[in-house]
Amino acid sequence: MNKNYFSISFLSFLFLFLFMMMNFFFMMYFIMNNIILFLEWEIISFNSLSIVMSILLDWMSLLFMMFVFLISSVVIYYSKSYMSSELNLIRFIVLVLLFVFSMILLIVSPNMISILLGWDGLGLVSYCLVIYYQNLKSYNAGMLTVLSNRIGDVLILMVICWMMNYGSWNYIFYLEFMKNDYCMIYIGFMIILAAMTKSAQIPFSSWLPAAMAAPTPVSALVHSSTLVTAGVYLLIRFNLLLVETLFFKFLLLISSLTMFMAGISANYEFDLKKIIALSTLSQLGLMMSILSMGMPLLAFFHLLTHAMFKALLFMCAGVIIHLMNDMQDIRFMGGVSFYIPMTCLCMNISNMALCGIPFLAGFYSKDLILEMLSFSNFNILIFFLYYISTGLTVFYSIRLVMYLMINDYNLLCIYNLYDEDYIMIKSMLVLLFMKVISGSMLMWLIFYFPYMIYLPLNLKFMVIYSMFVGLMMGYIVSNMNIYSLNKYLCTYNLSMFLCLMWFMPSLSTYGVSYYFLNFSQKLLKHIDFGWSELYSGWGMFNIVKNYSIFYNMYQMNNFKIYLFSFILWVMIFLFLMLF
Numbered sequence: 073m074n075k076n077y078f079s080i081s082f083l084s085f086l087f088l089f090l091f092m093m094m095n096f097f098f099m100m101y102f103i104m105n106n107i108i109l110f111l112e113w114e115i116i117s118f119n120s121l122s123i124v125m126s127i128l129l130d131w132m133s134l135l136f137m138m139f140v141f142l143i144s145s146v147v148i149y150y151s152k153s154y155m156s157s158e159l160n161l162i163r164f165i166v167l168v169l170l171f172v173f174s175m176i177l178l179i180v181s182p183n184m185i186s187i188l189l190g191w192d193g194l195g196l197v198s199y200c201l202v203i204y205y206q207n208l209k210s211y212n213a214g215m216l217t218v219l220s221n222r223i224g225d226v227l228i229l230m231v232i233c234w235m236m237n238y239g240s241w242n243y244i245f246y247l248e249f250m251k252n253d254y255c256m257i258y259i260g261f262m263i264i265l266a267a268m269t270k271s272a273q274i275p276f277s278s279w280l281p282a283a284m285a286a287p288t289p290v291s292a293l294v295h296s297s298t299l300v301t302a303g304v305y306l307l308i309r310f311n312l313l314l315v316e317t318l319f320f321k322f323l324l325l326i327s328s329l330t331m332f333m334a335g336i337s338a339n340y341e342f343d344l345k346k347i348i349a350l351s352t353l354s355q356l357g358l359m360m361s362i363l364s365m366g367m368p369l370l371a372f373f374h375l376l377t378h379a380m381f382k383a384l385l386f387m388c389a390g391v392i393i394h395l396m397n398d399m400q401d402i403r404f405m406g407g408v409s410f411y412i413p414m415t416c417l418c419m420n421i422s423n424m425a426l427c428g429i430p431f432l433a434g435f436y437s438k439d440l441i442l443e444m445l446s447f448s449n450f451n452i453l454i455f456f457l458y459y460i461s462t463g464l465t466v467f468y469s470i471r472l473v474m475y476l477m478i479n480d481y482n483l484l485c486i487y488n489l490y491d492e493d494y495i496m497i498k499s500m501l502v503l504l505f506m507k508v509i510s511g512s513m514l515m516w517l518i519f520y521f522p523y524m525i526y527l528p529l530n531l532k533f534m535v536i537y538s539m540f541v542g543l544m545m546g547y548i549v550s551n552m553n554i555y556s557l558n559k560y561l562c563t564y565n566l567s568m569f570l571c572l573m574w575f576m577p578s579l580s581t582y583g584v585s586y587y588f589l590n591f592s593q594k595l596l597k598h599i600d601f602g603w604s605e606l607y608s609g610w611g612m613f614n615i616v617k618n619y620s621i622f623y624n625m626y627q628m629n630n631f632k633i634y635l636f637s638f639i640l641w642v643m644i645f646l647f648l649m650l651f
Contacts, residue, residue, distance in 0.1 A: 331357030470546025
């Protein structure tokens with residue numbers, strides 16, 4: 073039976089890997105010859121009715137598909153070992169393949185209907201994967217995830233309704249042609265809101281750390297590199313319509329705040345997977361904000377490089393969690409680099425790429441983004457949010473390294489740790505190789521000419537300064553002593569505020585439902601169990617009961633009055649009969 077399961081995961085890996093290679097060669101051919109293919113596939117033609125599926129293949133969709141196929145193939149190969157004790161491995165792999173199919177449908181669609189199918193498929197499969205380990209925490213996380221994403225689905229549906237005015241749902245034709253039309257302005261606003269829900273910007277941020285209840289391979293594929301970047305990808309496609317609008321300036325502020333908030337929260341978090349999820353949220357804020365400055369190619373570049381090292385980071389976290397007997401709290405970990413050197417190598421290089429250490433994947437995109445920001449004429453708030461967030465990235469990465477590799481092991485007295493799972497290591501080494509070369513490779517592919525950015529020396533070194541300050545802070549704060557800096561860094565209330573993502577999880581769960589539930593409870597208490605009872609069932613029963621008690625007492629206790637009243641009744645009756 074097990075061999076059958078393994079063969080399924082291996083076949084899926086092979087299939088996806090071959091697709092990735094095919095996409096790579098197609099993408100190279102398309103870039104060299106500057107080709108864009110717009111295909112229309114007629115599914116049904118009946119009298120005057122024709123249902124047509126349109127597909128847009130250009131270098132951008134092919135490049136993104138190549139990365140999705142690469143990461144999903146590696147993750148399926150990884151889950152062959154990670155999920156080896158899972159009885160329903162086929163179900164898991166089918167769900168992952170369904171997810172990949174939905175993502176591909178979203179990527180190649182120039183049509184709002186097929187985008188909705190892919191978008192909704194992503195939300196649905198994501199829900200199935202988040203509740204995969206069936207317990208209360210997973211169900212709560214899944215509900216929060218699917219309901220947050222449902223807002224985006226509804227907005228896409230509204231966009232479809234508004235686009236009825238143009239006679240076709242192929243939005244790609246109307247982006248420049250109908251740019252100043254009032255309908256298109258509404259459509260643009262709804263697209264931005266939909267992208268904010270899928271890419272977890274403030275105020276929809278709370279679902280992304282909650283979705284870490286999913287298995288780690290799912291986190292590596294879905295909640296780091298593909299699903300959460302769907303919103304960014306959609307905005308890159310709609311960029312021509314939205315650039316230089318008021319909505320993009322609003323998005324710039326929101327996404328910069330998301331980046332800042334996630335960076336701070338990651339420094340207070342102790343759950344390994346949630347730290348990496350908040351790091352993803354911070355990078356999503358970076359992509360969204362550079363996109364709203366009108367630089368879609370830079371956002372796309374960072375999207376791809378980030379997908380590489382973040383998937384690897386999650387895979388390393390998965391190995392460490394398995395090793396620690398399914399413990400995710402980093403306070404129990406420490407000194408793991410002695411026992412699992414290969415995994416720690418991958419993890420450290422991923423962290424370095426995330427921080428933007430020169431010549432790794434993250435450096436090329438992050439450095440370029442920050443230099444273009446310094447080159448642009450944006451205000452001091454955005455400038456500081458960017459550079460502080462960059463410093464915070466190094467801060468939480470160093471904190472993670474300190475807790476995982478430099479501190480002492482804290483879990484058990486007797487332990488046996490090993491790094492012999494070759495399936496996991498092989499899959500991680502593929503991504504390690506890609507992560508080292510993908511930055512320069514994408515730089516050569518995406519930008520046709522080299523950017524030479526001239527800045528004053530201090531501004532040019534601003535990235536290095538902020539990284540160095542973040543590194544020092546991370547080391548000082550993580551060096552735990554009795555007089556440690558993080559004990560008196562801020563008050564208890566402020567640390568609660570920063571730790572709980574500015575209270576966003578509470579606001580998006582209890583905050584939405586509390587007043588309604590409270591009002592309903594009062595209605596139940598005062599109307600259903602109160603006045604309506606008093607004036608209907610219970611009240612009538614009470615009146616009749618009281619009268620019955622009175623008459624009973626009256627009849628049983630005073631025989632003379634009873635007889636006299638009987639005579640009185642007879643007299644009244646006779647009187648009425650006579651007259």
